[in-house]
Amino acid sequence: MAKASSKKPRDIAPTDPMPARVDPCLATLVDKPPKGPDWAYEVKWDGYRLAVHIEPGRVRVLTRGGYDWTGKFPSIADDARRLAVKTAILDGEAVVLDDKGRSDFGMLQRALGRLPSPYEAGAIVFYAFDLLYLDGHDLRRLPLRERRRLLEPLVAGREGAIRLSEEVQADGDEFFRVACAHGLEGIIAKHVEKPYRSGRGEWWQKITCKRRDSFVIVGFEPSTVPGHLGRLLLAARQGNDLVYVGGCGTGWSNDLSRELRKLLEGTATKSPAVALRRKAAVFVAPVLVAEVEYRAWTDDGKLRHASFKGIRERADDGTVYQLQSTDSRTQGD
Known part of the structure:
Protein backbone atom coordinates (compact mmCIF):
# COMPACT_ATOMS: atom_id res chain seq x y z
CA MET A 1 0.00 0.00 0.00
CA ALA A 2 1.37 3.39 -0.97
CA LYS A 3 2.33 5.68 1.89
CA ALA A 4 -0.07 8.59 2.30
CA SER A 5 1.36 12.02 1.63
CA SER A 6 2.12 14.12 4.72
CA LYS A 7 1.27 17.30 2.86
CA LYS A 8 -2.00 19.01 3.47
CA PRO A 9 -4.18 19.77 0.42
CA ARG A 10 -3.50 23.50 0.74
CA ASP A 11 0.26 22.81 0.53
CA ILE A 12 -0.15 21.24 -2.91
CA ALA A 13 -0.58 23.34 -6.04
CA PRO A 14 -4.29 24.04 -6.62
CA THR A 15 -5.74 21.82 -9.30
CA ASP A 16 -9.51 21.74 -8.79
CA PRO A 17 -11.92 24.44 -9.93
CA MET A 18 -14.34 25.51 -7.21
CA PRO A 19 -17.86 24.19 -7.89
CA ALA A 20 -20.57 26.85 -8.07
CA ARG A 21 -22.84 24.57 -6.05
CA VAL A 22 -22.75 21.09 -4.55
CA ASP A 23 -25.87 18.99 -4.08
CA PRO A 24 -25.78 18.01 -0.39
CA CYS A 25 -25.27 14.55 0.99
CA LEU A 26 -28.53 13.51 2.68
CA ALA A 27 -28.97 11.07 5.54
CA THR A 28 -31.23 8.02 5.31
CA LEU A 29 -33.73 7.54 8.12
CA VAL A 30 -33.15 4.32 10.08
CA ASP A 31 -34.59 2.88 13.29
CA LYS A 32 -31.36 2.22 15.17
CA PRO A 33 -27.81 3.63 15.10
CA PRO A 34 -25.28 1.55 13.15
CA LYS A 35 -22.49 -0.05 15.14
CA GLY A 36 -18.77 -0.42 14.58
CA PRO A 37 -15.53 1.57 14.73
CA ASP A 38 -16.12 3.11 11.29
CA TRP A 39 -19.13 5.12 12.50
CA ALA A 40 -19.05 8.50 14.21
CA TYR A 41 -22.04 10.37 15.61
CA GLU A 42 -23.25 13.95 15.77
CA VAL A 43 -26.26 15.77 17.14
CA LYS A 44 -29.04 16.11 14.56
CA TRP A 45 -29.65 19.85 14.31
CA ASP A 46 -33.17 21.16 13.72
CA GLY A 47 -32.63 24.03 11.32
CA TYR A 48 -31.82 24.95 7.71
CA ARG A 49 -29.20 23.01 5.79
CA LEU A 50 -26.76 25.47 4.23
CA ALA A 51 -23.51 25.53 2.28
CA VAL A 52 -21.19 28.47 2.96
CA HIS A 53 -19.07 29.30 -0.10
CA ILE A 54 -16.02 31.43 0.67
CA GLU A 55 -14.76 32.78 -2.65
CA PRO A 56 -12.27 35.45 -3.72
CA GLY A 57 -13.97 38.75 -2.90
CA ARG A 58 -17.30 37.36 -1.71
CA VAL A 59 -19.15 34.89 0.51
CA ARG A 60 -22.31 33.07 -0.57
CA VAL A 61 -24.73 31.22 1.70
CA LEU A 62 -26.72 28.70 -0.32
CA THR A 63 -29.74 26.65 0.74
CA ARG A 64 -30.14 22.93 0.17
CA GLY A 65 -32.06 23.72 -3.01
CA GLY A 66 -29.38 26.12 -4.28
CA TYR A 67 -31.02 29.45 -3.45
CA ASP A 68 -28.74 32.30 -2.43
CA TRP A 69 -29.79 33.30 1.10
CA THR A 70 -26.69 35.31 1.96
CA GLY A 71 -28.86 38.30 2.82
CA LYS A 72 -30.86 36.26 5.33
CA PHE A 73 -27.74 35.16 7.21
CA PRO A 74 -25.52 38.27 7.49
CA SER A 75 -23.81 37.14 10.70
CA ILE A 76 -22.79 33.84 9.13
CA ALA A 77 -21.49 35.55 6.00
CA ASP A 78 -19.55 38.11 8.07
CA ASP A 79 -18.00 35.41 10.25
CA ALA A 80 -17.04 33.35 7.20
CA ARG A 81 -14.86 36.23 6.00
CA ARG A 82 -12.82 35.91 9.21
CA LEU A 83 -11.86 32.28 8.65
CA ALA A 84 -8.22 31.63 7.76
CA VAL A 85 -8.94 30.38 4.24
CA LYS A 86 -8.80 31.76 0.73
CA THR A 87 -11.53 29.56 -0.70
CA ALA A 88 -13.72 26.95 0.98
CA ILE A 89 -17.13 25.29 1.01
CA LEU A 90 -18.53 24.47 4.43
CA ASP A 91 -21.50 22.13 4.79
CA GLY A 92 -23.65 22.54 7.88
CA GLU A 93 -26.88 23.61 9.55
CA ALA A 94 -28.12 27.05 10.60
CA VAL A 95 -29.94 26.96 13.94
CA VAL A 96 -31.17 29.07 16.82
CA LEU A 97 -30.46 27.60 20.24
CA ASP A 98 -32.87 27.70 23.17
CA ASP A 99 -31.80 28.38 26.75
CA LYS A 100 -30.78 24.73 27.13
CA GLY A 101 -28.56 24.72 24.06
CA ARG A 102 -31.01 22.81 21.89
CA SER A 103 -31.77 23.82 18.31
CA ASP A 104 -35.32 25.09 17.92
CA PHE A 105 -36.80 25.27 14.43
CA GLY A 106 -39.62 27.56 15.54
CA MET A 107 -37.16 30.07 16.99
CA LEU A 108 -35.19 29.95 13.74
CA GLN A 109 -38.35 30.64 11.73
CA ARG A 110 -39.08 33.66 13.91
CA ALA A 111 -35.51 34.95 13.56
CA LEU A 112 -35.85 34.79 9.77
CA GLY A 113 -39.47 35.93 9.57
CA ARG A 114 -41.10 39.29 9.06
CA LEU A 115 -43.12 39.20 12.27
CA PRO A 116 -41.76 40.85 15.44
CA SER A 117 -39.42 38.47 17.19
CA PRO A 118 -37.07 38.53 20.19
CA TYR A 119 -34.61 36.55 18.06
CA GLU A 120 -32.57 38.54 15.57
CA ALA A 121 -30.65 37.19 12.61
CA GLY A 122 -27.51 37.57 14.73
CA ALA A 123 -28.79 34.82 17.03
CA ILE A 124 -28.45 32.27 14.23
CA VAL A 125 -25.50 29.90 14.52
CA PHE A 126 -24.06 27.81 11.67
CA TYR A 127 -22.78 24.43 12.83
CA ALA A 128 -20.27 23.20 10.26
CA PHE A 129 -20.01 19.43 9.99
CA ASP A 130 -18.18 18.94 6.69
CA LEU A 131 -15.60 20.62 4.45
CA LEU A 132 -16.06 20.05 0.73
CA TYR A 133 -13.48 22.40 -0.77
CA LEU A 134 -10.40 24.12 0.61
CA ASP A 135 -7.95 26.54 -1.01
CA GLY A 136 -8.09 25.15 -4.52
CA HIS A 137 -8.77 21.52 -3.69
CA ASP A 138 -11.96 19.53 -3.99
CA LEU A 139 -12.11 17.38 -0.84
CA ARG A 140 -15.18 15.36 -1.71
CA ARG A 141 -13.12 12.39 -2.85
CA LEU A 142 -11.45 12.13 0.57
CA PRO A 143 -12.91 9.99 3.36
CA LEU A 144 -14.91 11.80 6.02
CA ARG A 145 -12.19 11.37 8.65
CA GLU A 146 -9.79 13.34 6.42
CA ARG A 147 -12.33 16.05 5.68
CA ARG A 148 -13.03 16.42 9.40
CA ARG A 149 -9.28 16.59 10.12
CA LEU A 150 -9.07 19.60 7.82
CA LEU A 151 -12.31 21.18 9.04
CA GLU A 152 -11.65 21.13 12.76
CA PRO A 153 -8.67 23.55 12.86
CA LEU A 154 -10.72 26.09 10.91
CA VAL A 155 -13.77 26.25 13.17
CA ALA A 156 -13.16 24.34 16.42
CA GLY A 157 -13.33 26.39 19.60
CA ARG A 158 -14.98 29.37 17.93
CA GLU A 159 -17.78 31.27 19.65
CA GLY A 160 -18.93 33.28 16.64
CA ALA A 161 -21.68 32.57 14.15
CA ILE A 162 -19.72 29.65 12.63
CA ARG A 163 -18.94 26.76 14.96
CA LEU A 164 -17.97 23.12 14.80
CA SER A 165 -20.61 20.42 15.02
CA GLU A 166 -18.81 18.10 17.40
CA GLU A 167 -18.22 14.52 16.39
CA VAL A 168 -18.80 11.95 19.13
CA GLN A 169 -17.00 8.63 19.34
CA ALA A 170 -19.42 6.64 21.48
CA ASP A 171 -21.83 3.75 21.59
CA GLY A 172 -24.57 4.75 19.15
CA ASP A 173 -27.45 3.35 21.21
CA GLU A 174 -26.32 5.14 24.35
CA PHE A 175 -25.70 8.43 22.54
CA PHE A 176 -29.17 8.21 20.98
CA ARG A 177 -30.77 7.51 24.36
CA VAL A 178 -29.03 10.49 25.95
CA ALA A 179 -29.91 12.75 23.00
CA CYS A 180 -33.60 11.91 23.27
CA ALA A 181 -33.56 12.27 27.05
CA HIS A 182 -32.21 15.80 26.62
CA GLY A 183 -34.96 16.78 24.19
CA LEU A 184 -32.80 16.78 21.05
CA GLU A 185 -34.22 16.00 17.62
CA GLY A 186 -32.02 12.93 17.22
CA ILE A 187 -28.56 11.94 16.04
CA ILE A 188 -26.68 11.49 12.76
CA ALA A 189 -24.35 8.55 12.13
CA LYS A 190 -21.64 8.93 9.47
CA HIS A 191 -19.23 6.39 8.01
CA VAL A 192 -15.79 7.90 8.50
CA GLU A 193 -14.20 6.06 5.55
CA LYS A 194 -16.66 7.23 2.88
CA PRO A 195 -16.18 10.13 0.44
CA TYR A 196 -18.77 12.88 0.11
CA ARG A 197 -21.58 11.77 -2.19
CA SER A 198 -24.45 14.03 -3.18
CA GLY A 199 -27.94 12.67 -2.64
CA ARG A 200 -29.34 10.23 -0.13
CA GLY A 201 -27.34 7.15 0.81
CA GLU A 202 -26.50 4.68 3.56
CA TRP A 203 -23.16 6.31 4.44
CA TRP A 204 -25.03 8.98 6.42
CA GLN A 205 -27.91 7.80 8.61
CA LYS A 206 -30.32 9.69 10.83
CA ILE A 207 -32.09 8.35 13.89
CA THR A 208 -34.82 10.65 15.20
CA CYS A 209 -36.38 10.91 18.63
CA LYS A 210 -40.15 10.63 18.42
CA ARG A 211 -42.98 11.51 20.73
CA ARG A 212 -46.24 9.61 21.01
CA ASP A 213 -49.44 11.02 22.54
CA SER A 214 -53.22 10.87 22.27
CA PHE A 215 -55.34 13.63 20.71
CA VAL A 216 -59.07 14.08 20.27
CA ILE A 217 -60.31 13.80 16.68
CA VAL A 218 -62.44 16.89 15.97
CA GLY A 219 -62.82 16.50 12.22
CA PHE A 220 -61.30 15.32 8.98
CA GLU A 221 -60.54 16.46 5.48
CA PRO A 222 -61.66 14.09 2.71
CA SER A 223 -59.11 12.62 0.34
CA THR A 224 -59.19 13.40 -3.36
CA VAL A 225 -59.80 9.65 -3.69
CA PRO A 226 -63.54 9.08 -3.19
CA GLY A 227 -64.43 7.41 0.10
CA HIS A 228 -60.95 7.83 1.58
CA LEU A 229 -59.54 9.89 4.42
CA GLY A 230 -57.22 12.78 3.61
CA ARG A 231 -56.33 14.22 6.98
CA LEU A 232 -57.43 13.97 10.59
CA LEU A 233 -57.97 17.21 12.51
CA LEU A 234 -56.73 16.90 16.07
CA ALA A 235 -57.14 18.71 19.38
CA ALA A 236 -55.53 18.66 22.82
CA ARG A 237 -57.08 19.56 26.14
CA GLN A 238 -56.50 22.92 27.78
CA GLY A 239 -58.41 23.08 31.01
CA ASN A 240 -61.98 22.12 30.14
CA ASP A 241 -61.60 23.14 26.50
CA LEU A 242 -60.22 21.56 23.36
CA VAL A 243 -57.57 23.39 21.32
CA TYR A 244 -56.78 22.58 17.70
CA VAL A 245 -53.19 21.33 17.34
CA GLY A 246 -52.99 20.48 13.66
CA GLY A 247 -53.56 17.48 11.49
CA CYS A 248 -52.31 14.05 10.63
CA GLY A 249 -52.34 12.72 7.08
CA THR A 250 -50.23 9.56 7.15
CA GLY A 251 -50.06 6.23 8.92
CA TRP A 252 -53.00 4.28 7.49
CA SER A 253 -53.44 1.75 4.72
CA ASN A 254 -56.00 2.10 1.92
CA ASP A 255 -58.39 -0.26 3.70
CA LEU A 256 -58.00 1.52 7.03
CA SER A 257 -58.45 4.87 5.30
CA ARG A 258 -61.89 3.81 4.09
CA GLU A 259 -62.82 2.37 7.50
CA LEU A 260 -61.78 5.52 9.32
CA ARG A 261 -63.68 7.70 6.86
CA LYS A 262 -66.86 5.65 7.35
CA LEU A 263 -66.45 5.66 11.14
CA LEU A 264 -65.95 9.42 11.30
CA GLU A 265 -68.85 10.18 8.96
CA GLY A 266 -71.07 8.46 11.51
CA THR A 267 -70.18 11.12 14.10
CA ALA A 268 -70.35 14.18 11.82
CA THR A 269 -71.68 17.39 13.37
CA LYS A 270 -72.31 20.99 12.31
CA SER A 271 -71.03 22.26 15.68
CA PRO A 272 -67.20 22.11 15.73
CA ALA A 273 -65.61 21.29 19.08
CA VAL A 274 -62.79 23.76 18.36
CA ALA A 275 -62.57 27.28 16.97
CA LEU A 276 -61.53 26.31 13.47
CA ARG A 277 -62.64 27.08 9.93
CA LYS A 309 -50.85 4.91 15.07
CA GLY A 310 -54.29 3.92 16.36
CA ILE A 311 -57.80 4.95 17.37
CA ARG A 312 -60.05 4.40 20.39
CA GLU A 313 -63.11 5.80 22.07
CA ARG A 314 -62.73 8.84 24.27
CA ALA A 315 -63.55 7.08 27.51
CA ASP A 316 -60.93 8.67 29.74
CA ASP A 317 -59.54 12.17 29.24
CA GLY A 318 -56.63 11.29 31.46
CA THR A 319 -54.72 9.98 28.46
CA VAL A 320 -55.50 12.91 26.12
CA TYR A 321 -52.63 15.38 25.71
CA GLN A 322 -53.02 18.27 28.16
CA LEU A 323 -51.68 21.70 27.23
CA GLN A 324 -50.41 23.86 30.07
CA SER A 325 -50.07 27.62 30.20
CA THR A 326 -46.30 27.13 30.36
CA ASP A 327 -46.29 24.20 27.97
CA SER A 328 -42.90 23.33 26.46
CA ARG A 329 -44.39 22.03 23.22
CA THR A 330 -42.46 24.55 21.14
CA GLN A 331 -39.24 22.95 22.33
CA GLY A 332 -38.24 20.81 19.35
CA ASP A 333 -37.11 17.28 20.12
Whole structure:
Protein backbone atom coordinates (compact mmCIF):
# COMPACT_ATOMS: atom_id res chain seq x y z
CA MET A 1 0.00 0.00 0.00
CA ALA A 2 1.37 3.39 -0.97
CA LYS A 3 2.33 5.68 1.89
CA ALA A 4 -0.07 8.59 2.30
CA SER A 5 1.36 12.02 1.63
CA SER A 6 2.12 14.12 4.72
CA LYS A 7 1.27 17.30 2.86
CA LYS A 8 -2.00 19.01 3.47
CA PRO A 9 -4.18 19.77 0.42
CA ARG A 10 -3.50 23.50 0.74
CA ASP A 11 0.26 22.81 0.53
CA ILE A 12 -0.15 21.24 -2.91
CA ALA A 13 -0.58 23.34 -6.04
CA PRO A 14 -4.29 24.04 -6.62
CA THR A 15 -5.74 21.82 -9.30
CA ASP A 16 -9.51 21.74 -8.79
CA PRO A 17 -11.92 24.44 -9.93
CA MET A 18 -14.34 25.51 -7.21
CA PRO A 19 -17.86 24.19 -7.89
CA ALA A 20 -20.57 26.85 -8.07
CA ARG A 21 -22.84 24.57 -6.05
CA VAL A 22 -22.75 21.09 -4.55
CA ASP A 23 -25.87 18.99 -4.08
CA PRO A 24 -25.78 18.01 -0.39
CA CYS A 25 -25.27 14.55 0.99
CA LEU A 26 -28.53 13.51 2.68
CA ALA A 27 -28.97 11.07 5.54
CA THR A 28 -31.23 8.02 5.31
CA LEU A 29 -33.73 7.54 8.12
CA VAL A 30 -33.15 4.32 10.08
CA ASP A 31 -34.59 2.88 13.29
CA LYS A 32 -31.36 2.22 15.17
CA PRO A 33 -27.81 3.63 15.10
CA PRO A 34 -25.28 1.55 13.15
CA LYS A 35 -22.49 -0.05 15.14
CA GLY A 36 -18.77 -0.42 14.58
CA PRO A 37 -15.53 1.57 14.73
CA ASP A 38 -16.12 3.11 11.29
CA TRP A 39 -19.13 5.12 12.50
CA ALA A 40 -19.05 8.50 14.21
CA TYR A 41 -22.04 10.37 15.61
CA GLU A 42 -23.25 13.95 15.77
CA VAL A 43 -26.26 15.77 17.14
CA LYS A 44 -29.04 16.11 14.56
CA TRP A 45 -29.65 19.85 14.31
CA ASP A 46 -33.17 21.16 13.72
CA GLY A 47 -32.63 24.03 11.32
CA TYR A 48 -31.82 24.95 7.71
CA ARG A 49 -29.20 23.01 5.79
CA LEU A 50 -26.76 25.47 4.23
CA ALA A 51 -23.51 25.53 2.28
CA VAL A 52 -21.19 28.47 2.96
CA HIS A 53 -19.07 29.30 -0.10
CA ILE A 54 -16.02 31.43 0.67
CA GLU A 55 -14.76 32.78 -2.65
CA PRO A 56 -12.27 35.45 -3.72
CA GLY A 57 -13.97 38.75 -2.90
CA ARG A 58 -17.30 37.36 -1.71
CA VAL A 59 -19.15 34.89 0.51
CA ARG A 60 -22.31 33.07 -0.57
CA VAL A 61 -24.73 31.22 1.70
CA LEU A 62 -26.72 28.70 -0.32
CA THR A 63 -29.74 26.65 0.74
CA ARG A 64 -30.14 22.93 0.17
CA GLY A 65 -32.06 23.72 -3.01
CA GLY A 66 -29.38 26.12 -4.28
CA TYR A 67 -31.02 29.45 -3.45
CA ASP A 68 -28.74 32.30 -2.43
CA TRP A 69 -29.79 33.30 1.10
CA THR A 70 -26.69 35.31 1.96
CA GLY A 71 -28.86 38.30 2.82
CA LYS A 72 -30.86 36.26 5.33
CA PHE A 73 -27.74 35.16 7.21
CA PRO A 74 -25.52 38.27 7.49
CA SER A 75 -23.81 37.14 10.70
CA ILE A 76 -22.79 33.84 9.13
CA ALA A 77 -21.49 35.55 6.00
CA ASP A 78 -19.55 38.11 8.07
CA ASP A 79 -18.00 35.41 10.25
CA ALA A 80 -17.04 33.35 7.20
CA ARG A 81 -14.86 36.23 6.00
CA ARG A 82 -12.82 35.91 9.21
CA LEU A 83 -11.86 32.28 8.65
CA ALA A 84 -8.22 31.63 7.76
CA VAL A 85 -8.94 30.38 4.24
CA LYS A 86 -8.80 31.76 0.73
CA THR A 87 -11.53 29.56 -0.70
CA ALA A 88 -13.72 26.95 0.98
CA ILE A 89 -17.13 25.29 1.01
CA LEU A 90 -18.53 24.47 4.43
CA ASP A 91 -21.50 22.13 4.79
CA GLY A 92 -23.65 22.54 7.88
CA GLU A 93 -26.88 23.61 9.55
CA ALA A 94 -28.12 27.05 10.60
CA VAL A 95 -29.94 26.96 13.94
CA VAL A 96 -31.17 29.07 16.82
CA LEU A 97 -30.46 27.60 20.24
CA ASP A 98 -32.87 27.70 23.17
CA ASP A 99 -31.80 28.38 26.75
CA LYS A 100 -30.78 24.73 27.13
CA GLY A 101 -28.56 24.72 24.06
CA ARG A 102 -31.01 22.81 21.89
CA SER A 103 -31.77 23.82 18.31
CA ASP A 104 -35.32 25.09 17.92
CA PHE A 105 -36.80 25.27 14.43
CA GLY A 106 -39.62 27.56 15.54
CA MET A 107 -37.16 30.07 16.99
CA LEU A 108 -35.19 29.95 13.74
CA GLN A 109 -38.35 30.64 11.73
CA ARG A 110 -39.08 33.66 13.91
CA ALA A 111 -35.51 34.95 13.56
CA LEU A 112 -35.85 34.79 9.77
CA GLY A 113 -39.47 35.93 9.57
CA ARG A 114 -41.10 39.29 9.06
CA LEU A 115 -43.12 39.20 12.27
CA PRO A 116 -41.76 40.85 15.44
CA SER A 117 -39.42 38.47 17.19
CA PRO A 118 -37.07 38.53 20.19
CA TYR A 119 -34.61 36.55 18.06
CA GLU A 120 -32.57 38.54 15.57
CA ALA A 121 -30.65 37.19 12.61
CA GLY A 122 -27.51 37.57 14.73
CA ALA A 123 -28.79 34.82 17.03
CA ILE A 124 -28.45 32.27 14.23
CA VAL A 125 -25.50 29.90 14.52
CA PHE A 126 -24.06 27.81 11.67
CA TYR A 127 -22.78 24.43 12.83
CA ALA A 128 -20.27 23.20 10.26
CA PHE A 129 -20.01 19.43 9.99
CA ASP A 130 -18.18 18.94 6.69
CA LEU A 131 -15.60 20.62 4.45
CA LEU A 132 -16.06 20.05 0.73
CA TYR A 133 -13.48 22.40 -0.77
CA LEU A 134 -10.40 24.12 0.61
CA ASP A 135 -7.95 26.54 -1.01
CA GLY A 136 -8.09 25.15 -4.52
CA HIS A 137 -8.77 21.52 -3.69
CA ASP A 138 -11.96 19.53 -3.99
CA LEU A 139 -12.11 17.38 -0.84
CA ARG A 140 -15.18 15.36 -1.71
CA ARG A 141 -13.12 12.39 -2.85
CA LEU A 142 -11.45 12.13 0.57
CA PRO A 143 -12.91 9.99 3.36
CA LEU A 144 -14.91 11.80 6.02
CA ARG A 145 -12.19 11.37 8.65
CA GLU A 146 -9.79 13.34 6.42
CA ARG A 147 -12.33 16.05 5.68
CA ARG A 148 -13.03 16.42 9.40
CA ARG A 149 -9.28 16.59 10.12
CA LEU A 150 -9.07 19.60 7.82
CA LEU A 151 -12.31 21.18 9.04
CA GLU A 152 -11.65 21.13 12.76
CA PRO A 153 -8.67 23.55 12.86
CA LEU A 154 -10.72 26.09 10.91
CA VAL A 155 -13.77 26.25 13.17
CA ALA A 156 -13.16 24.34 16.42
CA GLY A 157 -13.33 26.39 19.60
CA ARG A 158 -14.98 29.37 17.93
CA GLU A 159 -17.78 31.27 19.65
CA GLY A 160 -18.93 33.28 16.64
CA ALA A 161 -21.68 32.57 14.15
CA ILE A 162 -19.72 29.65 12.63
CA ARG A 163 -18.94 26.76 14.96
CA LEU A 164 -17.97 23.12 14.80
CA SER A 165 -20.61 20.42 15.02
CA GLU A 166 -18.81 18.10 17.40
CA GLU A 167 -18.22 14.52 16.39
CA VAL A 168 -18.80 11.95 19.13
CA GLN A 169 -17.00 8.63 19.34
CA ALA A 170 -19.42 6.64 21.48
CA ASP A 171 -21.83 3.75 21.59
CA GLY A 172 -24.57 4.75 19.15
CA ASP A 173 -27.45 3.35 21.21
CA GLU A 174 -26.32 5.14 24.35
CA PHE A 175 -25.70 8.43 22.54
CA PHE A 176 -29.17 8.21 20.98
CA ARG A 177 -30.77 7.51 24.36
CA VAL A 178 -29.03 10.49 25.95
CA ALA A 179 -29.91 12.75 23.00
CA CYS A 180 -33.60 11.91 23.27
CA ALA A 181 -33.56 12.27 27.05
CA HIS A 182 -32.21 15.80 26.62
CA GLY A 183 -34.96 16.78 24.19
CA LEU A 184 -32.80 16.78 21.05
CA GLU A 185 -34.22 16.00 17.62
CA GLY A 186 -32.02 12.93 17.22
CA ILE A 187 -28.56 11.94 16.04
CA ILE A 188 -26.68 11.49 12.76
CA ALA A 189 -24.35 8.55 12.13
CA LYS A 190 -21.64 8.93 9.47
CA HIS A 191 -19.23 6.39 8.01
CA VAL A 192 -15.79 7.90 8.50
CA GLU A 193 -14.20 6.06 5.55
CA LYS A 194 -16.66 7.23 2.88
CA PRO A 195 -16.18 10.13 0.44
CA TYR A 196 -18.77 12.88 0.11
CA ARG A 197 -21.58 11.77 -2.19
CA SER A 198 -24.45 14.03 -3.18
CA GLY A 199 -27.94 12.67 -2.64
CA ARG A 200 -29.34 10.23 -0.13
CA GLY A 201 -27.34 7.15 0.81
CA GLU A 202 -26.50 4.68 3.56
CA TRP A 203 -23.16 6.31 4.44
CA TRP A 204 -25.03 8.98 6.42
CA GLN A 205 -27.91 7.80 8.61
CA LYS A 206 -30.32 9.69 10.83
CA ILE A 207 -32.09 8.35 13.89
CA THR A 208 -34.82 10.65 15.20
CA CYS A 209 -36.38 10.91 18.63
CA LYS A 210 -40.15 10.63 18.42
CA ARG A 211 -42.98 11.51 20.73
CA ARG A 212 -46.24 9.61 21.01
CA ASP A 213 -49.44 11.02 22.54
CA SER A 214 -53.22 10.87 22.27
CA PHE A 215 -55.34 13.63 20.71
CA VAL A 216 -59.07 14.08 20.27
CA ILE A 217 -60.31 13.80 16.68
CA VAL A 218 -62.44 16.89 15.97
CA GLY A 219 -62.82 16.50 12.22
CA PHE A 220 -61.30 15.32 8.98
CA GLU A 221 -60.54 16.46 5.48
CA PRO A 222 -61.66 14.09 2.71
CA SER A 223 -59.11 12.62 0.34
CA THR A 224 -59.19 13.40 -3.36
CA VAL A 225 -59.80 9.65 -3.69
CA PRO A 226 -63.54 9.08 -3.19
CA GLY A 227 -64.43 7.41 0.10
CA HIS A 228 -60.95 7.83 1.58
CA LEU A 229 -59.54 9.89 4.42
CA GLY A 230 -57.22 12.78 3.61
CA ARG A 231 -56.33 14.22 6.98
CA LEU A 232 -57.43 13.97 10.59
CA LEU A 233 -57.97 17.21 12.51
CA LEU A 234 -56.73 16.90 16.07
CA ALA A 235 -57.14 18.71 19.38
CA ALA A 236 -55.53 18.66 22.82
CA ARG A 237 -57.08 19.56 26.14
CA GLN A 238 -56.50 22.92 27.78
CA GLY A 239 -58.41 23.08 31.01
CA ASN A 240 -61.98 22.12 30.14
CA ASP A 241 -61.60 23.14 26.50
CA LEU A 242 -60.22 21.56 23.36
CA VAL A 243 -57.57 23.39 21.32
CA TYR A 244 -56.78 22.58 17.70
CA VAL A 245 -53.19 21.33 17.34
CA GLY A 246 -52.99 20.48 13.66
CA GLY A 247 -53.56 17.48 11.49
CA CYS A 248 -52.31 14.05 10.63
CA GLY A 249 -52.34 12.72 7.08
CA THR A 250 -50.23 9.56 7.15
CA GLY A 251 -50.06 6.23 8.92
CA TRP A 252 -53.00 4.28 7.49
CA SER A 253 -53.44 1.75 4.72
CA ASN A 254 -56.00 2.10 1.92
CA ASP A 255 -58.39 -0.26 3.70
CA LEU A 256 -58.00 1.52 7.03
CA SER A 257 -58.45 4.87 5.30
CA ARG A 258 -61.89 3.81 4.09
CA GLU A 259 -62.82 2.37 7.50
CA LEU A 260 -61.78 5.52 9.32
CA ARG A 261 -63.68 7.70 6.86
CA LYS A 262 -66.86 5.65 7.35
CA LEU A 263 -66.45 5.66 11.14
CA LEU A 264 -65.95 9.42 11.30
CA GLU A 265 -68.85 10.18 8.96
CA GLY A 266 -71.07 8.46 11.51
CA THR A 267 -70.18 11.12 14.10
CA ALA A 268 -70.35 14.18 11.82
CA THR A 269 -71.68 17.39 13.37
CA LYS A 270 -72.31 20.99 12.31
CA SER A 271 -71.03 22.26 15.68
CA PRO A 272 -67.20 22.11 15.73
CA ALA A 273 -65.61 21.29 19.08
CA VAL A 274 -62.79 23.76 18.36
CA ALA A 275 -62.57 27.28 16.97
CA LEU A 276 -61.53 26.31 13.47
CA ARG A 277 -62.64 27.08 9.93
CA ARG A 278 -61.74 24.76 7.12
CA LYS A 279 -63.57 24.97 3.83
CA ALA A 280 -63.35 21.28 3.01
CA ALA A 281 -63.44 19.96 6.58
CA VAL A 282 -66.05 17.66 8.00
CA PHE A 283 -66.33 18.25 11.75
CA VAL A 284 -67.16 15.38 14.08
CA ALA A 285 -68.29 14.97 17.65
CA PRO A 286 -65.20 14.75 19.91
CA VAL A 287 -65.80 11.14 20.93
CA LEU A 288 -62.78 9.42 19.37
CA VAL A 289 -59.10 9.67 20.22
CA ALA A 290 -56.16 9.11 17.88
CA GLU A 291 -52.81 7.80 19.01
CA VAL A 292 -50.22 9.86 17.13
CA GLU A 293 -46.46 9.69 16.76
CA TYR A 294 -44.77 13.00 15.98
CA ARG A 295 -41.40 14.69 15.95
CA ALA A 296 -41.99 18.01 17.64
CA TRP A 297 -44.24 21.08 17.92
CA THR A 298 -44.14 24.00 15.49
CA ASP A 299 -43.71 27.55 16.68
CA ASP A 300 -47.48 28.16 16.47
CA GLY A 301 -48.36 25.09 18.53
CA LYS A 302 -49.06 22.49 15.85
CA LEU A 303 -47.87 18.90 15.59
CA ARG A 304 -44.86 18.39 13.35
CA HIS A 305 -44.50 15.25 11.18
CA ALA A 306 -47.49 13.54 12.77
CA SER A 307 -48.29 9.92 11.89
CA PHE A 308 -51.43 7.96 12.86
CA LYS A 309 -50.85 4.91 15.07
CA GLY A 310 -54.29 3.92 16.36
CA ILE A 311 -57.80 4.95 17.37
CA ARG A 312 -60.05 4.40 20.39
CA GLU A 313 -63.11 5.80 22.07
CA ARG A 314 -62.73 8.84 24.27
CA ALA A 315 -63.55 7.08 27.51
CA ASP A 316 -60.93 8.67 29.74
CA ASP A 317 -59.54 12.17 29.24
CA GLY A 318 -56.63 11.29 31.46
CA THR A 319 -54.72 9.98 28.46
CA VAL A 320 -55.50 12.91 26.12
CA TYR A 321 -52.63 15.38 25.71
CA GLN A 322 -53.02 18.27 28.16
CA LEU A 323 -51.68 21.70 27.23
CA GLN A 324 -50.41 23.86 30.07
CA SER A 325 -50.07 27.62 30.20
CA THR A 326 -46.30 27.13 30.36
CA ASP A 327 -46.29 24.20 27.97
CA SER A 328 -42.90 23.33 26.46
CA ARG A 329 -44.39 22.03 23.22
CA THR A 330 -42.46 24.55 21.14
CA GLN A 331 -39.24 22.95 22.33
CA GLY A 332 -38.24 20.81 19.35
CA ASP A 333 -37.11 17.28 20.12
